Amino acid sequence: MTSLFSSSSRICCSFGVKRFQPCRGLRPQDKGARASRRSAKERKIVRTNLESRSPEQIEVIYEKEGGLRFKSLLRPFGFACLFTGGSFAGCTIWQYESARANSTGQKIIDFAETIFKTGKRGEFRDEINRRYHSLSGTQKLTLGIIATNVAVYACWRVPAMQMFMIRWFSASPAAKATCIPMVLSTFSQFSFWHLAINMYVMWSFAPTIGAVLGKEQFLAFYLSGGVWASFLSYAVKIASSSPHPSIGASGAIMAVLGAVCTHIPDATLSIVFLPFLTFSAGSALKGLLAFESLGVILRWKFFDHAAHLGGLLFGCYYVTDGYKRIWNERGRILEHWVRYRGRPGET
DSSP: OOOEEETOOOOOOOEEEOOOOOOOTOOOOOHHHHHHHSTTTSSOEEEEEHHHHHHHHEEEEEEESSOOOOGGGHHHHHHHHHHHHHHHHHHHHHHHHHHHHHHHHHHHHHHHHHHHOOOOHHHHHHHHHHHHHHHHHHHHHHHHHHHHHHHHHHHHHHHHGGGHHHSSSSSSSSSOOOOOHHHGGGGSSSHHHHHHHHHHHHHHHHHHHHHHHOOOHHHHHHHHHHHHHHHHHHHHHHHHHHOOOOOOOOHHHHHHHHHHHSTTTTTTEEEETTEEEEEHHHHHHHHHHHHHHHHHHHEEEEOOOOOOOHHHHHHHHHIIIIITTTTTGGGGHHHHHHHHOOOOOOO
């Protein structure tokens, strides 16, 4: 989906997770001897097409070694659970270390900045620095996520890297690698307009919910939302026997959108190109849930509606109950980490 929403507070949203299709420069005969020696159980890529009409899916034909079964979801499910736990644990430690550094190292940082400060900086550089330091922690984090997406997009444009990108930065239950791509594909866009729209929506919505969660919790939430969106996409692809890989940050962005609309249901939104048409965030959420569910049921192919739906559901769940069961229960992790690191001020 490629719809955008904005609000009086500059809140915007977009939906659309695109699919991949065969690329002209990749032919079966281009596979080297190394590929031919792979085990028979591996699903080799026979043909690809990167010129799909869908911005969120690419068309990849795998060597058929039998139909996909739901038991193949066991590994992705286990990975999604472990990754979610690891993300929140890691961000809990990050939050503690940030607080520790602020309480013990700020004087050292200020001293170092004074020593190494130069007077040769131009006005433009000073203006960039001023604007960057005026951003909130979540906004700086969002810029980092956007930069990562841009870098991955640039890699897709290098012909020599396309097979590598298909293997690791597109998610399909039929591929040999099914776990790591659940994460990496959420930073992956092949179309410029897909990238531009997703990042615009990301920048518009992320700071809103990030101000509520804090940058550390937001990062864990964003990554976990993308992984669970990929998992639901896997399940629907197996059920519909349509294993084409998906790419795009839309699943994770839908988690952000679902969280914002659930947490602030009375916020006023409008379609970017139709500012006179306004509606509440709660109404937008209901419409999105209905639209994405219909897309899954009717098997619409332009977007990965299952990933969108998975992201929305994760975002709604997390801000209503998930944070209580996950983030608010991080005390044990902090207790063990503080015991390992020592309290601030201790040698």
